[in-house]
Amino acid sequence: MFFHTLLLILIFTKVNAQHLKDTFQLNSISITSERLDPQHSLKKTNIDSITIAENISSTLSDLLASHSPVFIKTYGQGGLATASFRGTGATHTLVNWNGMEINSPMIGQQDFSMLNVFFIDNINLLHGGSSLVNSSGGLGGSINISNIKDKEKSHLEYIQELGSFSTYGSFVKAGFKIGKWYSDTRLAFVTSANDFPFKNNAIETGSYPTQTREDANYKQYSVLQEIYGELNKHNEIAIRVWLQDNNRAIPQPIVVQPLPGNEAQDNRFARSLVEWKNTGDKHKLKVKLAWFYDYLNYTNKIAAINSVNKVNSLTGNINYNYILSEKVMFNVGSSIEDNRVNSSNYSDLKERKQFALFASINAQITKRLLSFIMLRQELTDNNLLPFLPSLGLEYALLKDKSISLKTQISKNYHQPTLNDLYWYPGGNPNLLPEQGFSAEVGLKYETKKERKLNITSELTYFFTNINNWILWQPDPLYRYWSPSNLKKVLSQGIESSISLIYNLKPLTFRLNANYTYTSAHNQGQITINDNTDGKQLIYIPEHSFNSSLRTEWKTYYLSFYVHYTGNRFTNTSNTRYMPYYTLTDVIAGRSFKFKEKKVAIQLSINNIFDIDYQAIAWQPMPGRNYQLLIRFDLTSK
């Protein structure tokens, strides 16, 4: 496989080089004065709206797996899915919803199978230290999802999904405007028996009997209500309430004696957010207040576990942005957060208070050099945490700024989760934050003028050193697991991406591709016989690649997704691994008018080559499967 990836890189570079030459010859040099982009120097990946539309009925985990450099570790459709950036852990990937972190304070991570793309209007990723613009803790990076006000005055949309293995999804979006107020309501109901056939490669020598996956069913109800008010030219208000209930059975790995119906999980959450924005010629003030409630009930019949966990989080956030000149911009802010957990797995009610103060300055130093400095200081339960400075620079190598060199250096940390601290038995209240130091350097190319062929491409080398990495291990007597600040991890690698739009009338091609190389190694020996020093972390592929190619012709489109996941080690000694796999999906669709209403249909064939694979050892995944989507735009004309 290494040969393949090498070849891919060669193709990338060839394409780029040729195109660059082309640019040099054709582009006339023009210098325009642009307003300073507050997100220059950051490493950011945007998911375009076409990709979002094409995956409207999917979960965010499926979308990210095939369209982003983030590695998604998934137990399969409807099952737990977590994200890992740059070789770090799932808790090091922050998920922000409209700028507010939604990772569970208990487990520190987000289950991406519970995020429906239908509820998201914008998706972007901030890699590594770039995530510090929102909050600390994203040692790997952050995934930012947000909602934006629909441009239309009123609309009504209905989407119905029919899929293999009795998968059904119904989605409704309705919006209307009254005076200065705009309301948007989204409803989603998703259910699946998820009883797919699979080849069992764990139980018989020499044959793989076909069986049906059991206990993988799930059900999801959700509502998102948004209200936007444009009070006047300078003041806007946004109110968002998101309610969701997820029920799922938890399937067993196929090496285990089947215990039908043994494990199940019910997750419910309520997320509400009020935002006030005041904008002037030179400033922007944002005040946010959020209340999140999470309920998790896990049951395991044979082990007689019925665990109930409730989390209440209250967060306030203020951010003031001031444009001093065309070349200098300031930003100051503060946030305060209170988490309260009531869990049958904790000895009593646990609370954590956090306070943060941050300031940043963006400056254009010369015509070609942009700089970004950010400082952050936080307090947790009145304990002062280490000071976090970060610096970013972006230098335009060409006058037209199509090619730029970017670099960033930052300190970051990740707080222990409340489970790390208080889980009974095993929790360790003396844990220290995980400390990260990151540096990166990258090259970015962007076509500056609208042309037949538009390319954005970025190549980044990253380096992240994490100390005090929290590791859960059995206690010496092997009775329960307990966390400690044991591990040191050095993760480095390459992220490369290309995004290209090619207008070859009457056809339009869109290509997105990501290749990531990740070397995430344990450092040092903890005990005399420890042989994990220098070994790759488990379930972090060294190579991962995905690409999507979409061809549009009139109202028709055809897309191919190819998604390669390299070998992943499954033990810390690196003597066992899961083999690589490549998945290919084909999506075809068209839109048309029916009785003056817009209708769109889309057919997806997932895993078209019917590959047998397991993302996690002994958790089977479905073979070829189908999905039909019908979208009605019922907006009255």
Place this chain on the structure above:
Amino acid sequence: MRSFKHTFIFRLMLLLIIPMLSCNKGSDFGEQSTDASNYIPAKGVFIISEGNFTWGNGIVSFYNFNTHAIANDIFYAVNKRPLGDVPISMQQMNNLIYIVVNNSGKIEAVSPFDFTSVKTITGMTSPRFIQQINANKAYVSDLRSPVINILNLQTNTITGQINTIKSTDRMLLYNNLVFVCNWSQYYVHQNNNTVQVINTNTDKLIDSIVVGKEPNSMVLDKNNKLWVLCSGGYYNEEIPSLICINPNTHSVEKTLLFANKYLSPTSLDINTTKDTLYCVSNDIYKMSINETAIPSIPFIKKGTRLFYSLAVSPSTNEIFISDAIDYTQNGFVFRYNSNGNVLDSVRAGITPSWFSFN
């Protein structure tokens, strides 16, 4: 310009086609091992490494006494599939090797010549250990159900059950009696401070002897006295004890207490002449059967190692001790002589816990 366009589109297509060509239809898609060797029969010891619960990564290794080399994952090497989830013990009976795979609820019967799978025996809830009774019959203890399953060694099927009320664990055969440790109360909520006695002629529970909490291992000494090691309980409820039972009268003759509640001793074994006991209690302890107290000075100090299990080779009197390290990486097995000098060490699988001498 035109040629550029064409080569460009061509490359674009190539970009997508290459990964497609690498698709691995029909090939291995389960967890692979890079540390698997074939079993070649010799004088030596089989070592079972439990692996992690629900991960299906437990293995059987074989340490060869002549070459002093270890062959790991010998079941996977020949059968090209995982052994299962949490292999816990093995017995060689008649002309087969039986490996109990606890969380897969099965026993894998394999050939003693090359380890190829002969039969997968199912029909148990949570099998733990096997005790052979005669050429036709063996008992299989069970963690999650209050029974002992009866295994017919001619048909290799479960043919019956003995109701024990309690969860059953280690067993030891003495004349026509089997002594059974009631080690766990986690799934079957009954007091776990007894050793039960079963009559092997009638397959009936006939007696129960009160010992300490969590009896986890047993041996018979040269005087035909039964020694039972009790850890003191999951939550260290009691001071651990070493109890000497007269298996003829079922009465406790001696109770030796450990120094404190938190020592959690395990892995009781006895030497070739059956007069010296060994166990793991953080460090390794050694004592004569005539001792009147648990020694306060360890026989072998652990240092930064995490001793998990031990066994004494009946042929060489050498002591095999496992270091689980952190229970998540491949552990070590040390070979010591009876003076406590280390002879060599080898790397096995995750959490080496069971030794079967060949």
